[in-house]
Amino acid sequence: VTASALIYCLRCLVNAEIPLNQGCLAPIEIIVPKGSILDPGDGAAVVGGNVLTSQRVTDVILKAFQACAASQGCMNNLTFGTDNWSYYETIAGGAGAGPTWKGQSGQHTHMTNTRITDPEILENRYPVILREFGLRKNSGGEGRNNGGEGVVRDIEFLTPVEVSILSERRVFPPYGMNGGNAGARGHNLLIHPDGKHRNMGGKNSAKIEANTRIRLLTPGGGAYGKKEGNGIQVKLSEFSQFPINVCW
Secondary structure, three states: OHHHHHHHHHHHHOOOOOOOOHHHHOOOOOOOOOOOOOOOOOOOOOOOHHHHHHHHHHHHHHHHOOOOOOOOOOOOEEEEEOOOOEEEEOOOEOOOOEOOEOOOOOEOOOOOOOOOOOHHHHHHHOOEEEEEEEEOOOOOOOOOEOOOOOEEEEEEEOOOEEEEEEOOOOOOOOOOEOOOOOOOOOEEEEEOOOOOEEEOOOEEEEEEOOOOEEEEEOOOOOOEOOOOOOOOOOOOOOOOOOOOOOOO
């Protein structure tokens, strides 16, 4: 995972076509301390290296070289199902801006390259209703070059299911660069049939009753450069009234 993320960053940073092979790492010395998150030892409980840890490595390298602001830094891994069936998807978010470009909205960034299931197929094959799927307005950071917008994905379950989310950037937002604002943090919310909202936090699983919804607001990308004029206005998240703490 570490080497793969490193070679990805090198290919992004070098202004030349580089073949994708192990030889690209020949001049690079990778130093990983024992006991760190990248070399935790055989007895450590680990998960999500390819989907989340890789994103952290990428953020660190690109920030070290001041290449661009942070993208959503996450794959928003959503799974749900029963003992008889299951479904898994990754969800897009905002891309970080750079010195000469604005961040793209509703994009898989860095490690992700999957396409999401068409709404008609999803609702036809699984007992769910896709209540909303679109860009999350004002979630990209503001600056000279704005960050990309995240997305809102709202799914209602028509039968009892177990739902799990594995995500990042729910506490610390995607950083801006060179004076640009950070992107908005993500939120994972369960909305129960009685209207009560529960914040699932970044990583959680829950068995839920029928007609419960999960509403995912994915992070926006960070902005690059300070906005000219009257300064940068910080915009509150759509769900800023909900606490960050996980509530069960």
